Amino acid sequence: MSREQRARVDAMMRQPRPEGPRSVAAIRVGFEELMAQMIVPGNIRTTRTTLADRPALRVEPDNGPRAGTILYFHGGGWVFGSPETALPLTGHLVAKTGFGAYSLDYRLAPEHPFPAAIEDTLSAYRALLDRGEDPSTIAFAGDSAGGGLTVTTCLAARDAGLPLPAAIVAFSPGLDATRTGRSMDIKEGIDPIFTRKAVERTGAMYLAGADPHQPLLSPAVLADLTGFPPMLIQVGTNEILLDDSTRLAARARAAGVDVILDVTADVPHVFQSFAGVLDEADEALDRAALFLSQRIRARGAAHTSAR
16 A cells, blocks of 8 residues: 555545535536546446436447446436446446446436435336346445435335345445534544535535435435345545445444445545546545445356255
8 A cells, every 4th residue: 555646546536626505517527627637448348328217328348248237326426427437446346246237317406306316226227137147146335315315225225125136335425414423523634635514515516405314315324224235335534424334334233234434544535537647546446346346246146056
């Protein structure tokens, strides 16, 4: 691990930004420009497609995918981001696991506030099941807001009586719209990306007046995770959202769920995006790929033998 690499990434994320609140359009463009600087592996291929009537990006290894599907939900505070901005993450997961992925272009706030995103992600999962994919060969993965969607989509699927996926991988998930975690305050200034004011602004766009005190908006403090599949939660210590992850992991353990809370020191929000630049990012993605390969293989093998 490199202290110098971490310092360079921190400095990069602290570059001066325009003062004052930016328009939604400006936020979206700025995020696209930032993510365009990240490294996408070369040994993958992408195809634009649809899933449950929503645009999606199909990501596969060059030599074709092995059995198993990653359903990926991109980050962006439920307001910005796209399958293309998440490609540095989906691309590396696909390259490292050999699984194919669908990265969903779910509807965004403020045009489409809560619960539109969850409706879309649940419909995408249902579409995979309807086409005959075995849930034991499907994993949810996502970053930031999309990491939160891995959990809330699982809640919605369970409430709808659907079988749950084999595993969940969440990178720096957003899991608490009540913003009550201590890290929201004690990591202010240490976090090179977010401030409380910034996340509350985009969060309000997604809430659109909805009460944040409900499981689909604040699962870290309110969700019953009984029956959930194994979970891997990766987060950095330099995040105001750190306690979203730590509290969800505690709830998962209390509910008897297999959970790995993977905390990396001195790295920012969704540090895995810096694969190829930051050693910790590559190592974290290796761990995520191993987790996915073990869970999909183990559940799929057990299902096959049972038949």
